[in-house]
Amino acid sequence: MKVTLNWLKDYVDIQLSPEELAEKITMAGLEVESIYKESREFSNVVAGKVLSVEKHPDADKLNLCIVDNGSEQLEVVCGAPNVSEGMIVPFAQVGAVLGNDFKITARKVRGILSNGMLCSEMELGLSERADGLMELPADTQVGADMQALMGEPDTVIDIAITSNRPDCLSVIGIAREISAITGMPLRKPEIKFNNTIDDDINAEMRVDIQNADKCARYAGRMIKNIVIKPSPDWLVSRLHAVGVRAINNVVDITNYVMMETGQPLHAFDYKTLAGNTIVVRDAKEGEPFTTLDNQEHKLDSNDLLICDGEKPVALAGVMGGLNSEVENDTTTVFLESAYFEPVTVRKTSTKLGLMTESSRRFERGSDPNGQVYAMDRAAQLMEELAEGQVVESFINNVAREIDPVEIAVKTERVNNLLGTRLTTSEMCDLLKPLEMQVLSQTDETFTIKAPTFRPDLLKPVDISEEVARLYGYNNIDFNMAPQIDQNQEANPQVAFRDKMREYLTGFGFMENVSFSLVSERHANPFLPAETKIVALMNPMSTDMAVFRSSVLISLLTNVAYNRNRQIPNLRFYEIGNAAYKVPGKDEYREWVEVCGILAGKKTENTWYGKEEAFDFYDIKGVVTAFLNKCGIENYELKPAKSSYWDAHSALVLVDGKEVGEFGKIDKKISSLFKIKVQDVFAFCLDFKTIYENRTTLKEFVPVSKFPSSPFDVALLIDVNIPIQNVLDEIWKSAGPYINNVHLFDFYKGEQIQQGKKSVAFSLTFSSKERTLDDEEVDRAVQGVLKHLKTLFGAELRPG
Numbered sequence: 001m002k003v004t005l006n007w008l009k010d011y012v013d014i015q016l017s018p019e020e021l022a023e024k025i026t027m028a029g030l031e032v033e034s035i036y037k038e039s040r041e042f043s044n045v046v047a048g049k050v051l052s053v054e055k056h057p058d059a060d061k062l063n064l065c066i067v068d069n070g071s072e073q074l075e076v077v078c079g080a081p082n083v084s085e086g087m088i089v090p091f092a093q094v095g096a097v098l099g100n101d102f103k104i105t106a107r108k109v110r111g112i113l114s115n116g117m118l119c120s121e122m123e124l125g126l127s128e129r130a131d132g133l134m135e136l137p138a139d140t141q142v143g144a145d146m147q148a149l150m151g152e153p154d155t156v157i158d159i160a161i162t163s164n165r166p167d168c169l170s171v172i173g174i175a176r177e178i179s180a181i182t183g184m185p186l187r188k189p190e191i192k193f194n195n196t197i198d199d200d201i202n203a204e205m206r207v208d209i210q211n212a213d214k215c216a217r218y219a220g221r222m223i224k225n226i227v228i229k230p231s232p233d234w235l236v237s238r239l240h241a242v243g244v245r246a247i248n249n250v251v252d253i254t255n256y257v258m259m260e261t262g263q264p265l266h267a268f269d270y271k272t273l274a275g276n277t278i279v280v281r282d283a284k285e286g287e288p289f290t291t292l293d294n295q296e297h298k299l300d301s302n303d304l305l306i307c308d309g310e311k312p313v314a315l316a317g318v319m320g321g322l323n324s325e326v327e328n329d330t331t332t333v334f335l336e337s338a339y340f341e342p343v344t345v346r347k348t349s350t351k352l353g354l355m356t357e358s359s360r361r362f363e364r365g366s367d368p369n370g371q372v373y374a375m376d377r378a379a380q381l382m383e384e385l386a387e388g389q390v391v392e393s394f395i396n397n398v399a400r401e402i403d404p405v406e407i408a409v410k411t412e413r414v415n416n417l418l419g420t421r422l423t424t425s426e427m428c429d430l431l432k433p434l435e436m437q438v439l440s441q442t443d444e445t446f447t448i449k450a451p452t453f454r455p456d457l458l459k460p461v462d463i464s465e466e467v468a469r470l471y472g473y474n475n476i477d478f479n480m481a482p483q484i485d486q487n488q489e490a491n492p493q494v495a496f497r498d499k500m501r502e503y504l505t506g507f508g509f510m511e512n513v514s515f516s517l518v519s520e521r522h523a524n525p526f527l528p529a530e531t532k533i534v535a536l537m538n539p540m541s542t543d544m545a546v547f548r549s550s551v552l553i554s555l556l557t558n559v560a561y562n563r564n565r566q567i568p569n570l571r572f573y574e575i576g577n578a579a580y581k582v583p584g585k586d587e588y589r590e591w592v593e594v595c596g597i598l599a600g601k602k603t604e605n606t607w608y609g610k611e612e613a614f615d616f617y618d619i620k621g622v623v624t625a626f627l628n629k630c631g632i633e634n635y636e637l638k639p640a641k642s643s644y645w646d647a648h649s650a651l652v653l654v655d656g657k658e659v660g661e662f663g664k665i666d667k668k669i670s671s672l673f674k675i676k677v678q679d680v681f682a683f684c685l686d687f688k689t690i691y692e693n694r695t696t697l698k699e700f701v702p703v704s705k706f707p708s709s710p711f712d713v714a715l716l717i718d719v720n721i722p723i724q725n726v727l728d729e730i731w732k733s734a735g736p737y738i739n740n741v742h743l744f745d746f747y748k749g750e751q752i753q754q755g756k757k758s759v760a761f762s763l764t765f766s767s768k769e770r771t772l773d774d775e776e777v778d779r780a781v782q783g784v785l786k787h788l789k790t791l792f793g794a795e796l797r798p799g
């Protein structure tokens with residue numbers, strides 16, 4: 001929100017420097033982003049008087065002017081349509097500089113030498129008006145320097161307004177804050193009409209609000225016999241300083257009052273309104289409407305329209321229609337001042353991509369009881385600046401009352417929260433300049449009626465915040481003895497998550513932190529069977545339209561992002577939430593996943609070795625090591641169930657409970673994320689299952705003092721028998737002295753009969769009490785071989 005210092009001074013006396021004022025405003029909770037002087041980048045420009053005007057002999061649209069600069073008379077070629085004899089205008093003399101680098105020189109225009117240039121406001125950088133020369137008052141001294149004539153440039157203060165403070169999206173709102181901070185009284189403009197017409201507006205206009213939920217109030221006034229013309233320089237200058245383009249006096253007045261009061265207004269050309277009627281209704285599905293920017297939009301029933309007796313004329317709270325705008329021949333204006341429900345305006349504005357100063361205010365919550373004052377203020381200015389006559393009666397159609405909120409506050413609670421020692425009276429005195437009405441007060445409590453232009457004030461804690469910022473945060477004593485007990489037990493699940501991060505970081509992974517929202521096409525392949533996606537009702541974009549069904553989606557998106565930037569070798573992990581909807585029920589399931597991903601090469605080409613890509617056993621090694629670190633040892637592996645893996649994948653179970661899956665991502669999924677060339681390996685584990693089945697206490701066993709006895713066996717088994725099953729059965733059948741079982745060789749191919757595979761295991765036996773003899777080890781090995789032959793048909797490999 002941009003405001004100028006002189007504009008603020010119309011409403012409150014400011015005796016501070018701009019820098020001091022900015023510091024006080026910031027300390028009161030409104031951050032000042034910048035302070036700067038209005039731009040006046042011109043030099044050697046004086047007030048010149050046009051003595052005569054004649055047509056250029058060789059150009060229809062150019063004139064030859066004799067201009068008095070106070071010391072001599074010069075011939076100037078000018079193409080401005082409003083140039084006339086006797087007017088006083090800014091005259092850029094030869095040698096003048098406009099802007100940063102535009103230097104005025106004497107030059108021939110269609111064969112005639114022009115000794116300077118007569119200037120518009122835009123050419124001087126004072127506004128966007130370029131349709132004619134800037135006309136100076138008739139009593140302006142000819143030859144006077146324009147910089148001196150205009151006085152000291154105004155100071156512009158740019159303030160960042162948070163979404164909960166719509167009252168500060170106005171100059172009066174900022175002035176009210178300054179009044180409360182400095183103690184100087186607030187002066188709001190008094191409304192007084194001097195030229196009215198005693199007509200009955202109800203005979204000329206009727207307002208019908210068909211949706212009270214979306215439009216609580218609609219006020220309207222009629223101003224007749226207006227004259228459309230350019231706005232005065234002071235009005236154009238103020239609008240230009242705050243970033244609003246001047247159009248004509250009527251439109252400029254509605255914009256000026258919006259910036260002044262925070263209440264958006266709209267002026268309709270009365271002759272374009274059919275049936276002497278305004279109807280506020282929901283749009284129809286697919287209903288077209290062309291806005292002032294000449295863009296046609298397709299609406300739906302969530303949008304709100306302002307219509308006359310036949311057609312839509314404005315998109316409520318956002319923008320007026322092209323079919324009812326004020327034109328140069330407009331003589332009667334119907335002025336709209338309404339309150340539209342913020343969510344409706346926000347949805348329409350976002351959906352159609354129409355972000356206007358009007359929608360910005362409505363969607364944050366304008367004052368629901370400030371319509372009449374703003375409307376009358378605009379009518380007063382139209383009377384003064386557009387020669388209008390105001391119809392005395394007006395429309396104030398209230399479909400739904402929005403009353404001020406009453407808030408009961410305990411003085412002691414405020415002091416305990418803030419660390420202050422203020423009395424009830426002192427707190428009330430701080431709040432009154434913000435137009436908060438004190439309904440009652442005692443030494444212990446007080447009750448406040450919050451003004452409706454402050455929709456953020458709902459609870460006692462909100463009043464405490466107001467007291468704190470107005471009293472001054474710097475004035476609150478430093479206290480090392482807080483009232484709140486800070487000694488709280490750590491959350492064990494949070495601590496366990498931190499441990500998981502340590503483990504994965506130690507494995508060389510980098511943590512991925514991403515949004516939980518993804519595109520629907522990415523979420524669908526990761527949905528469990530017979531479930532649905534969790535979709536947003538009003539997504540910001542199609543790429544963030546649904547809640548992710550797996551954290552793997554975010555990791556794969558990150559892999560694609562990095563691959564597109566020539567970063568091929570990647571190790572990521574993320575701990576985050578995923579969710580899906582149970583069909584047929586209003587029920588959602590949300591859980592925490594621990595996911596990791598490997599892509600590219602684990603080693604690169606070096607002088608001592610060749611590059612090597614990640615494979616299935618790398619991701620398996622990460623998962624098994626990670627589970628062991630987390631205290632999960634009694635897990636088993638089975639073929640994975642999910643469709644987004646290819647054949648190289650596995651399901652992890654603990655005591656029959658599914659912990660998660662790992663393996664190679666299917667090529668179709670990689671293509672969906674536009675990941676080309678390389679294989680991608682990943683794991684996805686359920687945090688809750690790991691947490692609930694972790695081993696919290698570990699028993700340490702001393703190393704045996706006696707030597708161990710290794711024994712290797714090579715077997716031929718059916719190619720479809722999982723190695724894990726064989727390992728499990730060896731452990732079961734090897735007896736009490738088995739210490740370790742390790743697979744060290746695997747082969748299937750031409751030298752092995754079809755349908756078989758060769759596997760070799762190293763079995764290690766040891767005892768804590770004595771050295772085992774060869775017969776004991778041999779008996780244990782024979783027992784293993786017999787058990788495997790019976791169970792799997794395993795045979796010793798010959799040779």
